[in-house]
Amino acid sequence: MTEAAVRCEKLVKRYGEVTAVDGLDLEVRRGECFGLLGPNGAGKTTTVEILEGLNDPTAGTVEVLGMRWTRDDKALRQRLGISLQETHLPEKLTVEENLRLFRSFYQRGREIDEVLDLVELRDKRRSWTEKLSGGQKQRLAVACALVSDPDLLFLDEPTTGLDPQSRRQLWDVVLGFKALGRTVLLTTHYMEEAERLCDRVAIIDKGKVIALGTPAELIASLGGEEVVELAAEVLPEDLSTLPGVRGARRSADGIALTVEHLHIALPAILQRVRGVTRLSTHHASLEDVFVHLTGRHLRE
Amino acid sequence: MNAPLTDRSRPNSLWELTLARLRLFFREPGAIFWTFGFPLVLSIALGIAFRNRQPEPVHIAVESPELATRLRGEQIRVHLLDAGAARTALRTGKVELVVQPGPPIVYLFDPTRPESRLARALADAALHPRGAPATVDKPVTEPGSRYIDFLIPGLIGMTIMSSGMWGIGYVVVEMRTRKLLKRLVATPMSKAQFLWSFVIMRSLFLFLELPILLGFGKLIFDVGVAGSLPLLVAVSCAGALSFAGLGLLVASRAQNTQTVSGLINLVMLPMFVASGVFFSTARFPDAVQPYLRVLPLTALNDALRAVMIDGSGVRAIGPQILVLAAVTAASFAVALRIFRWR
Numbered sequence: 204m205t206e207a208a209v210r211c212e213k214l215v216k217r218y219g220e221v222t223a224v225d226g227l228d229l230e231v232r233r234g235e236c237f238g239l240l241g242p243n244g245a246g247k248t249t250t251v252e253i254l255e256g257l258n259d260p261t262a263g264t265v266e267v268l269g270m271r272w273t274r275d276d277k278a279l280r281q282r283l284g285i286s287l288q289e290t291h292l293p294e295k296l297t298v299e300e301n302l303r304l305f306r307s308f309y310q311r312g313r314e315i316d317e318v319l320d321l322v323e324l325r326d327k328r329r330s331w332t333e334k335l336s337g338g339q340k341q342r343l344a345v346a347c348a349l350v351s352d353p354d355l356l357f358l359d360e361p362t363t364g365l366d367p368q369s370r371r372q373l374w375d376v377v378l379g380f381k382a383l384g385r386t387v388l389l390t391t392h393y394m395e396e397a398e399r400l401c402d403r404v405a406i407i408d409k410g411k412v413i414a415l416g417t418p419a420e421l422i423a424s425l426g427g428e429e430v431v432e433l434a435a436e437v438l439p440e441d442l443s444t445l446p447g448v449r450g451a452r453r454s455a456d457g458i459a460l461t462v463e464h465l466h467i468a469l470p471a472i473l474q475r476v477r478g479v480t481r482l483s484t485h486h487a488s489l490e491d492v493f494v495h496l497t498g499r500h501l502r503e
Numbered sequence: 504m505n506a507p508l509t510d511r512s513r514p515n516s517l518w519e520l521t522l523a524r525l526r527l528f529f530r531e532p533g534a535i536f537w538t539f540g541f542p543l544v545l546s547i548a549l550g551i552a553f554r555n556r557q558p559e560p561v562h563i564a565v566e567s568p569e570l571a572t573r574l575r576g577e578q579i580r581v582h583l584l585d586a587g588a589a590r591t592a593l594r595t596g597k598v599e600l601v602v603q604p605g606p607p608i609v610y611l612f613d614p615t616r617p618e619s620r621l622a623r624a625l626a627d628a629a630l631h632p633r634g635a636p637a638t639v640d641k642p643v644t645e646p647g648s649r650y651i652d653f654l655i656p657g658l659i660g661m662t663i664m665s666s667g668m669w670g671i672g673y674v675v676v677e678m679r680t681r682k683l684l685k686r687l688v689a690t691p692m693s694k695a696q697f698l699w700s701f702v703i704m705r706s707l708f709l710f711l712e713l714p715i716l717l718g719f720g721k722l723i724f725d726v727g728v729a730g731s732l733p734l735l736v737a738v739s740c741a742g743a744l745s746f747a748g749l750g751l752l753v754a755s756r757a758q759n760t761q762t763v764s765g766l767i768n769l770v771m772l773p774m775f776v777a778s779g780v781f782f783s784t785a786r787f788p789d790a791v792q793p794y795l796r797v798l799p800l801t802a803l804n805d806a807l808r809a810v811m812i813d814g815s816g817v818r819a820i821g822p823q824i825l826v827l828a829a830v831t832a833a834s835f836a837v838a839l840r841i842f843r844w845r
Binding site for chain 2: 256257277280281285287289290291292293295303304305306307309310311312331347351
């Protein structure tokens, strides 16, 4: 069982002149939760839909659970759970009716009751789908993906547009599934989500993987664990050599410094810079990694 | 321990798909009205408008009292008016004919109006009696020859067409725009079963649509079925299948509901007019008759009327069944080839 859950090499997808996926390599290991993190339009959904067998690549090879699309479709479909970025399940079917419908497509799978408990929708089982809240609808969509008891779960932006509480509820569902030793591949543009759920993250930009590793590794690659943002009349280059400072760059409204030891760096910064009008610090995040790599923010 | 659990908990997918279709239909009050209520309302309205009634008298304007006395009779209502008022009454359709005193007596009328020509004939007969005619009038109102007898089979055909086209065409495209089709093909669902669920739903609906219209026609207007009832059901099924195919065909590529609504109307409107729902196709020129005959609704209506009115058997409606079968086969074949699942 050492084979990868998902492997793709030199994946390319072009729509006419537009290249959505531009030579993307990926390997998702069994039992891990793997995240594709990137801004809107980075090619995440296109990539995932190719891996799900819903879109054909222009070039490149794809292997899912050791099988190939077009050759092993039937067997593969039985073992995947898929939640698309947007699916409107039939509004006038109840939660339970929708789940029974999806359950009926699979040879093996879970009991409806079991899945309802997993996503905490048991008391909504007789409600029409249209009566559910956004978070409940999204959990139902994930429930439809879990009803087959899949080996591999695809979630395309599962929490986009949800309130923080609904988001946390959905994270619990994903963590519960992962705890069973199953594999998850999810896309997101929330760095917090990737840090919380994912064992490994691939940062995607313009159809390419620009960084790959555990969230901790990626953040460590910045050279410091803290970020200091300040607004002052000073050039970034003047600050990059200060003690404890590992990197400096111009940000949208001032200067951002990556810092290793805050207690050493901060006095030095304040001594060098006159007329600081604003200063704040935060723990370095995947967002900072993305900004460091591309000069842009994730949610632009 | 695992094996029996999975078998027990697996519902049958064709059954679940069909059940979902039926549930979604019956939970949509608008759809229920347009499928079942609308044809009934239409048949009541038309039944009343074209009911059989006593022949109405013609209205004639005259300018002299002497002529009025000579013309007045059971079938003629006389209006004594001056010349100007008489012309106005004729122009606005309040009278069919103006008779001006002579000599010679002058008839003013529009020869393109059948009522005017009738009024002229009646006036002529009243002014120049030549003895009793040697003929006797006998009005015919036997079941089978009335307008409502013609209309009910046409309405059944129309209902089968529109509920098939909308019930499949529109619904499938809506599922595509809502990304539900894409979600379904991401499962191991059998595409054939998915399409079958629509065909089964349409066939089941016939057993609601047919009794409602037939029972209504029988109760209110005494419209019976002269031929075999099973044959009528079979003909309706053949019609439902061909419109299921056409519904699927218009839905096979359309990306939004506006497009498919346009396509459905494009397919249905010519047949509403030209396939003999409300009036006989015989009114169209001979040159276009062969084209009208291969329209599926014409074939369906002709076959329904043959069974309901003339009591025809299978053999007599062979050509119509053949047209319906051909439309079914061709539309399903093309639709499946070009169908867009994602």
